[in-house]
Amino acid sequence: MQRAPFSALPSPAGTDARLGLLDLGHTRVETPQFMPVGTAATVRAQRTESLRPAGANLLLANTFHLAQQPGADVVAQLGGLRRFMGWDGGILTDSGGFQVFSLGENARVDEDGVTLKHPVTGRQSRLTPASAIAAQRALGSDIAMVLDHCVEATADWGTARDAMERTHRWAELALAARADASIGLFGIVQGACHADLREVSANTLVGLGFDGYAIGGLAVGETREEREAQTARVAACLPVDRPRYLMGVGTPLDLLEGVHRGVDLFDCILPTAMAQRGRAYTRTGRVELRRGVYSTVDSPLDAACACPVCVRYSRAYLRHLFVAREPLAWTLLGQHNLHFWLDLMRRIREALACGTFPALYAKERTWLDAPDLENPPVPPRRRNRKAKAAPDRASGADDEEQD
């Protein structure tokens, strides 16, 4: 039985990009698609009902965080995540495997699973390949991820091989734990930036047979070139009739490059995390609202954008909200950024449907990678003066963890 059935049109010449359809029963997800991150059953500062109009139909939620609060059993009792958060689209849950990486010293891996200490509450919890599946079923997820052992993308060959082989053993246990349940299950390809390991990992997981395949362990320390090379290498090993998901990626340019290399699904906290730092993405470059130059700008973030923020609010007002540390800034900037990400995916799908993706790719990659039109480099002295007046929050630690 194939859960979450998927089919994709053949890629046009000159690219591995493909237009696909993922069927979750209650929701059909056109791919390529971007999943907003709703770690704690909420996309940071966004109302659930604003996500569909932005173009989202599949959200990522996090098993580790939800198991801690409010508890997978509580969510189950309340009818699952979709009902709990009032979301009528699809849900894909990460297994908690990324926390093995992101929690650092607070995560201890052994052969049977992971012991995690919550960074705030200090509460210990245990995840095994089977318990991660049980929790994701309790959450009512449409697609579960196997528990994996994620290491730095720059890990040496031996470390990467050990983690990869453990990921494979756990993947088998996850499949057994899923058994006849109707939840979709994706395997996760590991192997850091070692080409041979990536190919072994992809082939091994394909041999086990999953409903889809994720490329894990990227966007965690490697260069963009390494990321793109490993993505292409893994995608080439994966079957055409299963969705491919590049975990934790990425910037608008990363999405475009990922699609070009055959990726169908993405997730990233950037749209909402950057909103909390006052950064908006537009067709004319990034707008850093901490900059005083926007104080009196009465035009929208992006004149070409039809989102509910751009049709109503000026850069000057949004900058004011950000500088005044008003939470409405996070809501409005996050909503605009999500529109930007999701609109890029919509345009990519449209180009694939019309056979114009190679042209779109050639054009968009140039401007997405261009020096920032909105933010020309500021001479060092002026930058220092500004830094005193309004601290550069973007240089601090993440406001929102990447998990």
Next chain:
Amino acid sequence: MQRAPFSALPSPAGTDARLGLLDLGHTRVETPQFMPVGTAATVRAQRTESLRPAGANLLLANTFHLAQQPGADVVAQLGGLRRFMGWDGGILTDSGGFQVFSLGENARVDEDGVTLKHPVTGRQSRLTPASAIAAQRALGSDIAMVLDHCVEATADWGTARDAMERTHRWAELALAARADASIGLFGIVQGACHADLREVSANTLVGLGFDGYAIGGLAVGETREEREAQTARVAACLPVDRPRYLMGVGTPLDLLEGVHRGVDLFDCILPTAMAQRGRAYTRTGRVELRRGVYSTVDSPLDAACACPVCVRYSRAYLRHLFVAREPLAWTLLGQHNLHFWLDLMRRIREALACGTFPALYAKERTWLDAPDLENPPVPPRRRNRKAKAAPDRASGADDEEQD
């Protein structure tokens, strides 16, 4: 010339409550009405476009805070507060007089005005009776407040008299500064809890002639009985054809009691400030979402409420958002609370229009003052255990200043 013309129907027997209409040209405000507080040109965590559907048509903004950030001149350059924040209703601005009280040591009063030090930035600013009017005109306010000298409601007679007399001298200067400008101007009655001073203050200001009269210096330390007595005493001295505004008040019961004593306008941060502490107001009492008992409650905050929060989200989800410290909790709880406040005012106006206010007053004051049905007292031991698991944020300092 009367700015912001106002007229009210005679009060029915047994109450001083009255149904009125305040004409701001672009907006007509039916009274009694509650003004949500938008200190920094935003009602905490609420989109501007959600306020009208909640029943708001007049917002309070703060001259002191806006003069600091983004600056009254900046707002003027951007077309005034209404255009700046995308609000098509009315704006009443506080003069900064309340900061004389709330900033404590950071405010220094002399005969010509106030020198204020911003509690966060440390920046000094100066307000005089005339500059406060100039700033409010620059902000594009519909109704300005005179700069007043607000002292504790418990101030002794001599202190209260000095501040009151200064307030009267400043009121004259404010009238002169307003001159022929079209902005409405309200005087502020002071006198702490001294009946003779309150009467002197009301009569003096009425003699000067304002477009409306505020009762200041209450909700700052006095008992509810004192507040109600002073409100009634002042209202009896004020002309029937000018709106009366009870500043900074209050709870739902305070609003009802204020209306009964002849007050037309109110403002208070409680709906949004309590949202940030996880408290929702309902027809069955206050819901303290930090309490574990709501973890699995799948019903809305208030089954009788038609607000966008109650039609979509459960108490369990809202509690989860609050416990997970997600800013969406502030948005959703604040929106519900604002609906609750504004719906009470709508029902009050409806009762006044139908001649049933005395019955509504008799009924509502009982349940608004009743012991909390939703939150029966918790035995001390259990309360302690809960306090460890989830700190009682309501017992800490204000999340939002009352200004």
